[in-house]
Amino acid sequence: MDDAFKALDSDKQRRILDSAYKEFSNKGYKQASTNRIAKEAGIGKGTLFYYFTNKEGLFHDLVEEAFCIADEFFLKKVDFSETDFFIRLRQTSELKWAVYQEHPHALSFMARVFIHSDEHNLPDKLLLKRTKAEHVWGSLLTKNIDFSKFRDDIPQETSFNFIRWTIEGYRTELEQRVKMEGIEVFTNQAFEPYYKEFYSYLDTLKKIYYKPEYTNG
Amino acid sequence: MDDAFKALDSDKQRRILDSAYKEFSNKGYKQASTNRIAKEAGIGKGTLFYYFTNKEGLFHDLVEEAFCIADEFFLKKVDFSETDFFIRLRQTSELKWAVYQEHPHALSFMARVFIHSDEHNLPDKLLLKRTKAEHVWGSLLTKNIDFSKFRDDIPQETSFNFIRWTIEGYRTELEQRVKMEGIEVFTNQAFEPYYKEFYSYLDTLKKIYYKPEYTNG
DNA sequence: TTAGTTTTGACCAGTGCGGTCAACGGATGT
């Protein structure tokens, strides 16, 4: 990331970074094309290499920024003093949604870096970051959670996994639905019906996996 | 698929077809490489094009065979007279597993053809097949099922979706776990512990989503 | 006008693709 780049209008910066996030998270490191990134960002190919040293450098800078975004706008805002699982789940979902609205591809970019880390040899420094982040993200829904509210006749770990998988399946299906409807930009308003559905699902899950005495609380 | 191909030892046929299934389902149509298919199958590149007219023809033949396999070894064997949801789920899972053992990549190839059908323009004839198949596969867990056994305080459709998503999430996680352990070939024996876990999960799901009076039956 | 900076796309070498084909080797019949 050249100094020249930082001196740009922040609009142009975002256009370029978002284009790159999108390309990398859709295609992976190797299949991502700097040509497409430049075209999508609406700049010449030469300009891209004027701002960034090369493809690898661009990727590196993206990782840096993505970690910053995740830290600043997500991780730091999670309220770990809340011990109720479903409130925590709801809060983290809302935070993720907020991040998504401002940086639509940064989080999925991070996820891709984590999952397919083998396809791009991360330098050791980033590997450390990755391991650390994996731990933090893994504890989002477990740290300081009061699992005693979960019903006794199912192992807590099983309940936890079932909920995780249900939510993830719902998220995937919702992604499909949204892609079908061809909605591109999400205002808070356009997303309201989806949120209603999501909250209703959360209530159902609570009814299923919490002890009866916690269900109507 | 040339006549010459059909005249080969069935071992060689399988080696080639399986290699192609694997490549297409891992990489998709466009990214799949005939070079790699030939190399993995242990034959020269020229030989591949001696048996099949071209890449598209090979793909077409694979689709044909995959549909046949799915019909013959899976769909025809499903017992639709069984009305219990979890017995049906268990039966279809076991059938899929049996198919997987003989044709490890045929089913995932089919899934990929369905999901990413846009990335390869299917001819109309196949599109029809696809639509038909989509309907049949979609009804695997619904046709002639006695949904009255599901608990009343949760909409049946919600219960159904939650179970689907849970199973799918478990399947994905299991795939990851297996990939990590580096297991390549699965004997029935090597898979036994996984099956035990799976069945225990099914029981748990039954306890959750069935009315209490059906839980211990 | 001039000097300096930003931006561009034609261009380069390299890679991998789908597909071809002259040549090779082994079996068979004479």
Add this chain to the structure above:
DNA sequence: ACATCCGTTGACCGCACTGGTCAAAACTAA
């Protein structure tokens, strides 16, 4: 021994696209 045939091969072709370069053009400011 020779000729014929057929399954098989990998070097080879044209092509598409890649990451990266650079002289020239466009723009800005003095």
